[in-house]
Amino acid sequence: MTKKYKVLFLCRENSARSIIAEALLRELAGHRFDAFSAGPEPAPRVHPIAIAQLRPGISDLGVLCPKSWLEFTGEWAPRMDLVIALDACVAGHHAPRFPGEPALSSWVFADPLADGMLEPERVRSFEKVFWQIVRQVSTFIELPQYAAAPARTGDASCASVNDTTTPAIQCNV
Template sequence: MSDPAFNVLFLCTGNSARSILAESLLNALGKGRFRAFSAGSHPGGRVNPFALELLEKNHFPTGELRSKSWDEFAQPAAPQLDFVITVCDNAAGEVCPVWPGQPITAHWGIPDPAAAGDGDEARRHAFVDAMNRLQRRISMFVSLPFRTLDSMRLQQAVREIGKAT
């Protein structure tokens, strides 16, 4: 019998770029051991087209991606979260809903690629940089020895990943 998948929620203010990238990356790289979701405190209502373009170009799943409020994950019928990770500094400073089950929390700040430079090429470059940073951190995350770490050590390890470049 296999272990149940860990539920991971990535948060950002607008839920259009960084948290969307993280959701898709973890769902692919986690190989069924993780179920990733994303949400925003003030969702913009649409996924950034540069995020979709980059994910599709690199053969990551995009079909289920949508911009949504974090309120969806504070509802009684929502998945029980094991981890809640903020990926933007604004969301990290906001008062989050109370997550049932006391998930492990961490901040993995990534500069906003949608706010980068002037022009499409500058933004595309910023999206590639954001995705590369997230991919490195998510690779570290999925490689953690979850079975051998108690909750305090796991909390520390997940927070340390946020310091990686």
């Protein structure tokens, strides 16, 4: 049995973008990845428009809930292989240290919860971000370095971390 890659998606409130990414990675490649999401200021619930976007194709919506990223920083926390920030406010130096020193990457998407949007505009924003995340996750799971089991600690070397210009982190495993 091969070990799965553990991926943590970060977003400020962990109620929309990171939840969508977690659900999509689990649904599209759950046999190769354990997907998680969290944020520094978790919302009380997953945003209903995020659930509406996910509902047609995601089989296990019940496991999705906003969580604090502190749940992933203790000694008891699962050791992540990769942490991906989906929001500039949690990228890079803003995120805490995660056990195991996982590779860090940024996939920054517009905030569909930004203040000042009317409801129809917010729904369009969610739809646009949803499809951007679908494309990004699909590209990510096709990368050759994630086709095999993850390397043991110290065996992976990453050429690019916190890179917002490429579609996904480039790691040599």
